[in-house]
Amino acid sequence: MDAERRSPHLPAMTPGEVRIREEFVGLDVDAVTALRALRPWMEEHVHEVVEEFYRHLMRFEEPRRLLHDPQVLARIKAAQTEYILSLTECNVDTSYIAGRLMIGRTHERVGITPQWYLGAYSTFARILFPRIMMHYRDQPATAMAAIKGLVAIMHLDTQLAIDAYVHAAHAELQQQAVDLKNDVASQIDELAKGNRQLETLYRVSSVASQELDLEKVLESTLPHISEIVGASGAEVFLMDEEGYLAYAASHGLAEEYVRRSRALRLHTDQCLLGRVFATQTTVRVETLADQGEFLRRDMALACGYRALLSTPLIAQGTPLGTLQLYGQNERSCPPESHPLIHSIAEQLAVAIANARLHETVKESEAEYRSLVENTPRLIFRLDPYGRCVFVN
Numbered sequence: 586m587d588a589e590r591r592s593p594h595l596p597a598m599t600p601g602e603v604r605i606r607e608e609f610v611g612l613d614v615d616a617v618t619a620l621r622a623l624r625p626w627m628e629e630h631v632h633e634v635v636e637e638f639y640r641h642l643m644r645f646e647e648p649r650r651l652l653h654d655p656q657v658l659a660r661i662k663a664a665q666t667e668y669i670l671s672l673t674e675c676n677v678d679t680s681y682i683a684g685r686l687m688i689g690r691t692h693e694r695v696g697i698t699p700q701w702y703l704g705a706y707s708t709f710a711r712i713l714f715p716r717i718m719m720h721y722r723d724q725p726a727t728a729m730a731a732i733k734g735l736v737a738i739m740h741l742d743t744q745l746a747i748d749a750y751v752h753a754a755h756a757e758l759q760q761q762a763v764d765l766k767n768d769v770a771s772q773i774d775e776l777a778k779g780n781r782q783l784e785t786l787y788r789v790s791s792v793a794s795q796e797l798d799l800e801k802v803l804e805s806t807l808p809h810i811s812e813i814v815g816a817s818g819a820e821v822f823l824m825d826e827e828g829y830l831a832y833a834a835s836h837g838l839a840e841e842y843v844r845r846s847r848a849l850r851l852h853t854d855q856c857l858l859g860r861v862f863a864t865q866t867t868v869r870v871e872t873l874a875d876q877g878e879f880l881r882r883d884m885a886l887a888c889g890y891r892a893l894l895s896t897p898l899i900a901q902g903t904p905l906g907t908l909q910l911y912g913q914n915e916r917s918c919p920p921e922s923h924p925l926i927h928s929i930a931e932q933l934a935v936a937i938a939n940a941r942l943h944e945t946v947k948e949s950e951a952e953y954r955s956l957v958e959n960t961p962r963l964i965f966r967l968d969p970y971g972r973c974v975f976v977n
């Protein structure tokens with residue numbers, strides 16, 4: 586978890602709450618007086634105290650690892666010196682609290698666990714207390730007051746450090762909950778998307794198996810196809826009887842674009858569509874502006890189309906035409922949508938082949954009917970019982 590993603594706000598405290606904390610740890614007037622009286626001694630000895638503190642820390646592997654950089658070590662020795670001196674200032678107010686919380690937060694952020702941070706206070710106690718007793722060896726009550734004062738202020742500081750750690754852990758948990766919620770939401774989105782894709786595939790395949798009118802096949806499938814892949818529009822070009830690829834239907838495309846596309850008749854060695862048809866391979870054009878092979882490029886760009894995907898429509902190994910999907914940016918029809926597009930194109934091709942077959946059957950039936958009905962001879966059919974079931 587990136588530490589900066591956690592809430593940067595530390596728990597705030599009112600002056601009343603600060604007073605309760607002081608009272609609870611025993612930071613009373615006597616303690617403050619004793620600590621302030623210790624100031625000159627502290628100024629004189631702070632450096633040896635700090636040196637001994639870090640000597641002790643460096644005996645352990647984890648602090649050694651964290652403090653291996655000499656620059657960092659020099660910086661924190663200076664910060665530590667300031668810190669120890671501040672213990673004898675005792676100006677405990679809301680900005681003192683904020684400063685201590687900040688120190689706790691810095692340690693949490695750089696990965697120093699409470700075990701090391703809080704434990705280090707006992708190191709201070711072991712270094713400071715015998716020296717203070719020695720300093721006040723003739724005034725045991727003053728020594729005791731100074732030590733009590735230090736115990737009080739150090740406890741106040743450790744409480745604040747714990748607050749900072751707890752707050753950070755809480756913020757991290759909250760962030761994890763948000764991440765989890767977003768994760769679940771995006772997985773639900775993905776599932777819903779997958780569902781919609783399956784639905785489209787189902788619709789296209791049910792049209793393929795039921796609808797026999799080519800126009801209706803294209804009219805009812807193209808809107809679903811372009812919606813599911815997020816395209817601005819879709820069109821189908823089909824191979825005509827004379828061997829040209831010609832416009833068959835479209836959905837969502839600009840009127841002028843459609844009008845001019847209708848007039849096109851392409852050879853299979855012409856245009857990007859010809860190549861897609863002849864090689865039976867899908868071509869995705871991320872930047873239409875750079876695609877000179879597509880004959881309608883300028884017109885497409887003028888209509889706001891920036892990307893294109895062209896895929897062959899193949900039924901039982903025979904290419905029937907091409908399906909084009911137009912997008913408004915290079916993210917349209919990304920590679921992960923291609924398996925879906927291919928499945929849809931396969932279903933669509935089957936539907937087109939069925940519709941065409943039906944058309945052929947209808948035409949030959951009409952031809953047969955007119956032949957039979959217009960012949961000058963009598964044609965009739967009898968059933969096995971000799972009954973007449975047809976006569977022209």
Ligand code: HEM
Nearest residue numbers: 648651657661664665668687688691695697701702705706
């Ligand atoms: C009594 C306990 C401790 C006190 C009072 C203390 C005090 C401080 C202070 C005042 C700072 C500067 C904070 C800031 O810039 O916001 C600091 C920073 C730091 N301390 Fe401590 N510290 C303690 C324990 C430890 C321990 C046990 C370690 C290592 C195991 C440690 C390692 C560090 C590090 C790595 C920094 C940050 C240095 C930087 O990159 O600026 N501290 N400490």
